Amino acid sequence: MSKVQVSTTINGDAVSYLCEVDETLLDVLRDRLGLTGSKEGCSTGDCGACTVTLDGRPVCSCLVLGAEAEGREVRTVEGIAKGDKLHPLQEKFLEFAALQCGICTPGFLVSSKALLDQNPNPTESEIRFALAGNLCRCTGYDKIVRAVQAAAAEMRKG
Amino acid sequence: MQFEAPTTVNAAVKLLAGKAGARVLAGGTDLLVQMRTDRVSPDLIVDVKRIPALRTITAKNGAFRIGAAVAGAELGEHKALCKAWPGVVEAANLIGSHQIQSRATLAGNLCNASPAADSVPAMVAAGASAVIAGPRGKRTVPVETIGTGPGKTSLKRGEMVEAILLPKRPPRSGDAYLRFIPRSEMDIAVVGCGVSLTLDTKGVCTAARVALGAVAARVILVPDAAKALIGTTVDAGALERLAAAASAACRPIDDKRGTKEFRIRVAGVLARRAAEIALKRARGN
Numbered sequence: 287m288s289k290v291q292v293s294t295t296i297n298g299d300a301v302s303y304l305c306e307v308d309e310t311l312l313d314v315l316r317d318r319l320g321l322t323g324s325k326e327g328c329s330t331g332d333c334g335a336c337t338v339t340l341d342g343r344p345v346c347s348c349l350v351l352g353a354e355a356e357g358r359e360v361r362t363v364e365g366i367a368k369g370d371k372l373h374p375l376q377e378k379f380l381e382f383a384a385l386q387c388g389i390c391t392p393g394f395l396v397s398s399k400a401l402l403d404q405n406p407n408p409t410e411s412e413i414r415f416a417l418a419g420n421l422c423r424c425t426g427y428d429k430i431v432r433a434v435q436a437a438a439a440e441m442r443k444g
Numbered sequence: 445m446q447f448e449a450p451t452t453v454n455a456a457v458k459l460l461a462g463k464a465g466a467r468v469l470a471g472g473t474d475l476l477v478q479m480r481t482d483r484v485s486p487d488l489i490v491d492v493k494r495i496p497a498l499r500t501i502t503a504k505n506g507a508f509r510i511g512a513a514v515a516g517a518e519l520g521e522h523k524a525l526c527k528a529w530p531g532v533v534e535a536a537n538l539i540g541s542h543q544i545q546s547r548a549t550l551a552g553n554l555c556n557a558s559p560a561a562d563s564v565p566a567m568v569a570a571g572a573s574a575v576i577a578g579p580r581g582k583r584t585v586p587v588e589t590i591g592t593g594p595g596k597t598s599l600k601r602g603e604m605v606e607a608i609l610l611p612k613r614p615p616r617s618g619d620a621y622l623r624f625i626p627r628s629e630m631d632i633a634v635v636g637c638g639v640s641l642t643l644d645t646k647g648v649c650t651a652a653r654v655a656l657g658a659v660a661a662r663v664i665l666v667p668d669a670a671k672a673l674i675g676t677t678v679d680a681g682a683l684e685r686l687a688a689a690a691s692a693a694c695r696p697i698d699d700k701r702g703t704k705e706f707r708i709r710v711a712g713v714l715a716r717r718a719a720e721i722a723l724k725r726a727r728g729n
Contacts, residue, residue: 288446290447306445307445307446307447307489308445308479310476329477329480330477330480330481331473331476331477331540331541331543331544332630334541334543337543340546343515343517343546344542344543344546345543345546345547346543346544348476348480349472349473349476349477349543349544349547350472350476350547351447351469351472351476351489351491353447353449353489353491354449354469354472354491354493356449397542397543400542401542415542415629416542418541418542418629418630419540419541419542419543419544419630420541
């Protein structure tokens with residue numbers, strides 16, 4: 287199998303890598319680039335633990351080939367905080383205890399951020415629909431929804 | 445395994461024709477799962493998302509051309525398309541999560557050839573066609589001729605769907621798609637039904653198309669169900685006859701999602717409800 291040379295942008299940084307044709311973007315991020323924030327859950331696009339944004343849209347990185355990222359803009363959970371300063375979503379997830387084991391959290395953060403970037407004042411129903419592709423098996427969804435609402439309110443204050 | 449991302453349809457067709465085990469990659473939401481589970485192992489993957497004409501929706505004289513790599517989310521953001529063909533857009537937007545919507549395409553849903561594909565009954569009801577590019581040029585066919593059975597299509601070696609065409613919407617027309625799933629979101633249709641209809645100025649139905657998903661080996665167009673509506677004001681009696689015709693057309697299987705009896709009954713119920721929504725939309729247009 288011939289490898290593919292890819293140049294892309296990840297969290298604002300220019301990145302180049304060689305990957306196998308059938309290697310997913312998730313495997314490239316985790317195994318080649320050391321960005322282990324994105325998690326592998328189901329590998330079939332159902333659980334959302336591997337959510338990243340590709341050109342601003344949320345995608346399951348397990349359903350994207352590493353080769354497809356050529357020239358695109360990828361953002362992962364690692365790019366959400368600014369240095370040591372947590373993003374309001376991250377702060378509110380902590381404050382509201384919107385996580386327990388934490389496996390689903392990176393995906394929830396990326397999906398939530400994609401939602402708030404597009405819609406700064408979502409209704410509860412809009413939040414639940416936007417997060418329907420992210421599964422959590424321990425905390426329950428209420429705390430997550432409350433945390434997103436609180437972060438949205440904080441971000442609107444600017 | 446080889447990966448290519450051509451920038452023209454001709455280059456894509458040449459690549460596809462050159463290797464028997466070549467597969468088109470559009471949104472990848474079916475292909476990557478199939479590769480992962482070893483159901484397919486392509487020798488060549490042709491990513492068609494770098495072909496500009498496949499990434500755009502163009503409206504011309506009321507008709508729409510939807511490039512084969514346009515994602516579901518982009519359909520939902522296209523106001524004129526949503527206004528003209530709400531049933532097609534709502535069907536496409538029912539597929540999976542926001543993450544899936546960022547990637548999944550109408551053409552991919554069509555060519556994956558699942559009998560339960562949500563967007564296909566809506567496209568069939570809408571009278572959509574597929575523009576197919578191949579080594580011998582282009583041809584345009586009704587979408588219902590693409591799927592021939594679970595996972596099987598009528599596409600020949602080297603052929604790919606380039607675009608989906610939706611016709612100009614006549615005045616006083618409406619379409620709708622409904623599916624039954626045991627939960628509210630994120631599931632595969634147990635039954636799906638698309639209805640498109642047109643009324644005259646007196647409110648009499650002059651044209652209709654009804655299509656069902658997940659009740660046969662492929663998505664089916666049900667002319668008898670359409671006949672139950674045509675010439676009527678889509679009153680209670682017509683809706684009853686529509687439901688009976690839809691149920692009668694079903695040739696379902698029993699599986700973990702539903703029994704034959706359940707699917708047959710639900711097909712009639714969904715046909716009636718979808719027709720009621722289409723009717724409301726037609727009266728509002």
